[in-house]
Amino acid sequence: MSRTRLLVILILILSAFLAAALYPSEKKRIRKVISGCREALAREDLEGIMEHLSFSFSSEYGGGYLQTKKRAELMFRRFDGFEVTADVMNIIIDRDRAEADLKVLVTARQGSEPVHLAGDAMGPDDIRLFLEKSPYDWKIIGIERTGQADY
Helix, strand or coil: CHHHHHHHHHHHHHHHHHHHHHCCCHHHHHHHHHHHHHHHHHHCCHHHHHCCEEEEEEECCCCEHHHHHHHHHHHHHHCEEEEEEEEEEEEEEECCEEEEEEEEEEEEEECCEEEEEECECCECEEEEEEEEECCCCEEEEEEEEEEECCC
């Protein structure tokens, strides 16, 4: 009887540990969204980028979801060979809203010339993403450039 109880307790502890270790946290889910956007941009995959944006997306440049999609289409026609570095510096979550601070460097080629789309030769730009939790995932609802990183 004592061995059975010990075995049951051990199984419960082990299953709780596995559930905590394998179930992704909200921060991991947000990092997955950022990583998905970064990879989609590097592949020039417009739909891959747009799947992470909310239909209520807006940017400091005055664009909503459809305007951002059109700008991305034009950017993919104009530039090639995107290279993206996006380092997550901080994530703050408040219920169903979140902010993520990033250091972002995006380079591409226009013909044979390299072009910096975010950041420059001195370093990356500081970018803040605003996210909202949807029923299934986190979606980006806004973006603002907060400055250029000091190096």
